[in-house]
Amino acid sequence: MGGLKITDVSFSYGAKTALNGVSFEVKPGQFCALLGPNGAGKSTLFALLTRLFTTRQGQITVAGADLARQPRVALAQIGVVFQQSTLDLDLSVRRNLRYFAALHGLSGAQAEVRILAALERLDMAERADERARDLNGGHRRRAEIARALIHDPAVLLLDEPTVGLDAASRRAITNHVHDLAQQTGKTVLWATHLTDEVQDSDQLVVLHRGQILANDSCATVRGDRPLADDFLLRTGAAT
Structure with a gap:
């Protein structure tokens, strides 16, 4: 079962740069939190991962399949939970x-x-x-x-999946998906702006204004007080 690899991905809306040279990799069985405020570029990255948008700037590989060259193979390995409900x-x-x-x-x-x-x-x-x-x-x-x-799917993408939920429901959903990654070996990319949804063992990718500020274990990033405090101050990310 493969992971997710994003290499030097950039995207612009006209003159506005949404993503600028974004690179990170999530291994199988890893829960990766993509943390950033609204406007950081999280939704743009998810649109690229699901082929709602395309770009020639960079490469996205899903479970070993190049998303640009083998889109059907790559997309078949992705499960998606969008921010807005899509149930009938x-x-x-x-x-x-x-x-x-x-x-x-x-x-x-x-x-x-x-x-x-x-x-x-x-x-x-x-x-x-x-x-x-x-x-x-x-x-x-x-x-x-x-x-x-x-x-x-080998890779599960969740875009702000707890928006609008009460604290107990948020906690239950977050715990379920953490367990899912650990028990099944699926790669999880969880986009959020809430720092309390991230556990110390998680990979944490901090995205701000289309660029990565940090990519390490959550425990390491939290332990770097200057970085953590600077991120909270600059982005307004909240618990």
């Missing part, structure tokens, strides 16, 4: 996942096995037949993460 609220959780499974060529018994396994991992099996509309925010997020796992 009028369908049950199970039907939402069945539809997604069909998009990946999974149907019948194979799809049902994958759906049940994904829901059980997120403690959502008992809610499989509830309408998405009737779930609270935290359970909707769990359903979306379960959906992202159905095709067994």
